Amino acid sequence: MKEGNKRGNKTMAKKKLIIAIVGLAIVGLIAVPLLTSGYKWTYLGPEDYQLAAIVDGTPIVFFNELQDGDKEEVGVEIGGEKNTQITMRWENNRPENVPHLTFKKITPQNTLIDLQEEVFEVTFKLPGEGTKVWVWDDRQKTYVLSHIEEETYKEKIAKLFVDGKTVFLSANPEEKPLFLTPEKDKFWYFTKKGFWLIDFNGNVKKLSQDKFNGKTYDELQEELIAKTGDSNATLWWADNPVFSPDGTKVVYMTNRDCIGSGGSSLWLYDLTVCQERPLVKNMRGEHYRAVGWLDNSHILYTVYYTNKKNEYYISDISGRYEKLNLEGKQPYVLGIYPNLQILYTSDYSASRDICLAKVDLVTKAVKEVYKKTLDGVLRNSCSLSPNGSRLAFMYAPDSNDTLQYLTVVNLVNKKETLIKRVPLPEGLRTVLNSFNWLDNTRLFIRVTKVIDGTNQISSWIFDS
Known part of the structure; x- marks a missing residue:
């Protein structure tokens, strides 16, 4: 027994020595x-660490305490076995029994400094959203809608103190973005039925309309299902919201106005006057999706069909649009940047090149700034x-x-x-x-x- 302990101690000592050497090697790289x-x-x-925001030039990162192994261990604790589904969803959501994320700032000297933070929870209900409760009606001999049990929504917000300034971020940025207003005391909240303005006290103001052409969301949803024959077909009132750089406008996709033709269209909401209007109407069952704002007055969007390649267009806020001339077999825009610059690859199916170009808003052409053909596949x-x-x-x-x-x-x-x-x-x-x-x-x-x-x-x- 003593001899076994000696061997065990020697093995442990070797492990500690190896760990120490590796640690020193890493420290030496700093x-x-x-x-x-x-x-x-x-x-x-x-x-x-993952980047959460850059505030006045100061990078803010959050610390995900759960590595893959940790996720599996907590999965065993919750589910009794290694559950891949539980493990994977933690990339997008954090269970209640897992602590909120830790935020730090990165200094110009590349050091991490803990930030003073306070996490609070905003609870709210959205009128008309929740679970439908049906009851049996003896007179009609069928189930009828009794009422809607409104769901309680929760949004955790981190209040950070960065270099003398107060900053608000989502306490769970892994889950979804927090659309804060410029005043930083309210946020916009989107669902498939519409969107709302919510303050930190949980007070709710609906911005989207309750009806379109005299029909409610539920009536339009039933009409969509009847038209498509698909019980899983979903009506989106405001999907893929994209805010203008100055935060005064938001463009989004909807299919409430094109149930008959199929596809989707683009709508614009002016947050300064609280009014929405159609921006690009559906013509022949095509789909539209906003890519981003080139500036505060021009939106780059894509049009795609079931049997054709994507096409890109530029629209101003009045709805006037023109096709953007991008070279390539199947061009795909990867990002939009200041000074009217875009990144794209000429053939998305191959993704073997990358091109940086500047957009001319007059001619709707692009001028190449940089292009690189890769000996591999672009990520x-x-x-x-x-x-x-x-x-x-x-x-x-x-x-x-x-x-x-x-x-x-x-x-x-x-x-x-x-x-x-x-x-x-x-x-x-x-x-x-x-x-x-x-x-x-x-x-x-x-x-x-x-x-x-x-x-x-x-x-x-x-x-x-």
Whole structure:
């Protein structure tokens, strides 16, 4: 027994030594320039940090305490066994027994500082939304609607104190965005039946109309089901809301006005006067979806059919529209940026190039700023730095499509920097996961390490 204990102690000592050496190796990487380049890496830690917001130039991140292994352990605690469904949904929702997220700020020196925070919950009910209660009517010999049990909605909000300023964010940014008003004391809330303005005391004001052409949502929903023959067909009053940069207008998709033809249309709501109106009407059963605002007066949207490729159009706020001329077999817009710039790939089915172009609102043509043909497949993670001087994008190389490489382009001198991995010991399997710009030179990168078959996410900063 003693001899077994000695062997166990020696093994434990070796493990501790290995852990200590690895720890020292990682610590040695912190804020140390790589010998092979003029760039600098900063290791933030073995935590899953994600960018929540940038407030007056200060990046705010939240800390997801649940790694994959943790999610499985809590899944066992809740469900009695490893439940993949429970594990996966935690990417979008946090169970009540899991603590709210921790928020920190990133300093210009790449250090993390805890933020003072207060989390409060706004509870509210939406008139007309909830569970229908049916009762039997002896006279009519059928079930009739008795009433609607209104559901109680909850929205958790984090009140943060950042450099002397008060900032409000969703306490669960993993779940869904919080559409705050410019005054930061109310938020807009969207459902398939409409949208509302809600203050932090839970007072509700409905902004959308109760009826369209004299018919309620429920009547239109029944009409849609009868028309399509699909009992799962859904009527959307205001779907995919996209706010203008100045926060005074919102454009959204709806199908309430095109049940007969099928498809959808675009509507615009002016928040300054609380009025909505159709923006782009449905013509032949096509679908419309807003991509984003080019400026405060022009919206880029896509039109798609069941048997044709997508097409892109630009509409002003009066509803005048023209087709945007994008080259390629199946162009797909990846993002919209200041100064009328867009990122797109010329063929979405292949996704083997990326193009940055500037839109001419007069001719509705685009002028190429940068284009790159890839030796791999483009991933969705791509964006411009805040001042537009740098472009970063990820792609899976043909040599190994289980990996992701990150390319950073200086658009001033067109110099490209290829990042294949973070500076960790060779032999350790790592995959670049995603990134965000912290400012005009710093990239916040999340990296997946595969250890004993389990994914562990760590956070890094790359200064270009």
